[in-house]
Amino acid sequence: MTTQRSDVLVIGSGVIGISCAYELSKRGLKVTVIDKSEPGYGCSYGNAGWITPCFAMPLPLPGMLLKSFKWLLDPMSPLHIKPEPHLLLLRWLFRFLRSMNTQTASRSISVLTDISKYSLKEYANLSAEIGADFGFEQKGLLMVGLSQEGIQSAVQEMNLVAENGIPGKFLSEADAKELEPALTGSILGGVYFPEEAHAEPLQVVKAYVQGATRNGVRIHSSAEVFDFQFSQDQKKLKAVRTTQGWFEADQFVLATGSWSHEITRNLKINIPILGGKGYALIVKDFSPKPKIPMMIVDKKIAVTPRKDSVRLAGTLELVNQDFSINPRRVDAIIQGSQQCMNVPTHLEVKELWRGLRPCTPDGVPIIGFSKHYSNLLISAGHQMLGLQSAPGSARLAADLLTQAQPIFDVVPFRAGRF
Numbered sequence: 001m002t003t004q005r006s007d008v009l010v011i012g013s014g015v016i017g018i019s020c021a022y023e024l025s026k027r028g029l030k031v032t033v034i035d036k037s038e039p040g041y042g043c044s045y046g047n048a049g050w051i052t053p054c055f056a057m058p059l060p061l062p063g064m065l066l067k068s069f070k071w072l073l074d075p076m077s078p079l080h081i082k083p084e085p086h087l088l089l090l091r092w093l094f095r096f097l098r099s100m101n102t103q104t105a106s107r108s109i110s111v112l113t114d115i116s117k118y119s120l121k122e123y124a125n126l127s128a129e130i131g132a133d134f135g136f137e138q139k140g141l142l143m144v145g146l147s148q149e150g151i152q153s154a155v156q157e158m159n160l161v162a163e164n165g166i167p168g169k170f171l172s173e174a175d176a177k178e179l180e181p182a183l184t185g186s187i188l189g190g191v192y193f194p195e196e197a198h199a200e201p202l203q204v205v206k207a208y209v210q211g212a213t214r215n216g217v218r219i220h221s222s223a224e225v226f227d228f229q230f231s232q233d234q235k236k237l238k239a240v241r242t243t244q245g246w247f248e249a250d251q252f253v254l255a256t257g258s259w260s261h262e263i264t265r266n267l268k269i270n271i272p273i274l275g276g277k278g279y280a281l282i283v284k285d286f287s288p289k290p291k292i293p294m295m296i297v298d299k300k301i302a303v304t305p306r307k308d309s310v311r312l313a314g315t316l317e318l319v320n321q322d323f324s325i326n327p328r329r330v331d332a333i334i335q336g337s338q339q340c341m342n343v344p345t346h347l348e349v350k351e352l353w354r355g356l357r358p359c360t361p362d363g364v365p366i367i368g369f370s371k372h373y374s375n376l377l378i379s380a381g382h383q384m385l386g387l388q389s390a391p392g393s394a395r396l397a398a399d400l401l402t403q404a405q406p407i408f409d410v411v412p413f414r415a416g417r418f
Helices: 015-026 064-072 087-098 102-130 148-162 173-179 201-214 257-263 327-338 386-401
Strands: 004-011 031-034 079-081 141-145 169-172 189-193 218-220 225-230 237-242 245-254 274-284 294-296 301-305 309-319 349-359 366-369 376-380
Touching (some): 004 015, 015 031, 015 386, 031 245, 087 274, 102 201, 102 386, 148 169, 148 189, 169 173, 173 189, 201 218, 201 386, 245 386, 257 274, 257 376, 274 327, 309 349, 366 386, 376 386
Parallel strands (some): 004 031, 004 245, 031 218, 245 376
Antiparallel strands (some): 141 189, 169 189, 225 237, 237 245, 274 309, 274 349, 301 309, 366 376
């Protein structure tokens, strides 16, 4: 096996890694991307497809403490923490609980909103820039409340993001059903965010691949990393060993999502990223079909209309590399959707996906250089916001790698905070 060399080696070909490679290629760098699978077929594949700055929310919001303990005991809850004696989970939970305060949440919402708003603008131009259609549509997003608690949660979120320049409007039950005729159940109302967008996640990754390869980026699938080579002083990475040989580079980007903790064991780096298992179902069209993306707030179910089907996605189960399928949680998504839409009893599911969304304890991704290796930049831990924040994450990573002045505040994203 031969050794290949580039200016930057990106490990991971999900939307975070491939968008970073594309951004770096536009700056004239020689970039290589490696992954153990095909681009876009990891966590990016199961994304709800939303590009929605209104959902720039970290997981550990104030008031989540009591809910967390309640959900811990309920395996069917929207957020379930699987209790097991695992050191990563215990450390992660400790940091998670520490982040549940107003000051941390406000700072996190601000930076996540900034990077998401930037990404929304970039996506609006990306299709023309690359010359690829990935189904980008700016139809807004509707949050639907089935209970008073659900309505209050939606309004609270609307007020939080309004402080960061994201407009929203409260809708009565009648107004919500007029806006979205697919709503047939007994809802109490909703909140509508008119500027939000959605796209096809796999097609987004393929568009980035098209643009990156046109710019000279080399992409290697089936290249699984299993070893590293270091500089003599052990302060820099020199090369990565994979099932397709060695890859050398001047700088390295780790964009490996929920695999980050496992892949960095040989690097002796502690990356507190835990996999949050979620499900996405592609189901046959039902009537009336939703026109705009919706969040069923009480059930935490995302509904996304597609060209010839509907995507139903939901649940977040904090686990340790557990890819098993829980039929009860799959059924909970279908049953929750049936509460407010005319979803048939015997729904035809065309495809079921489950995967691990990479979650940091404070809900903010890591985008910054490792404190152990000066030429290793980590870009991981984007929870459910990978697609919607990818262009902004790529911009920040590229600015740091090329020593340009970052347009975002780098401090909240720094790797050394853990």
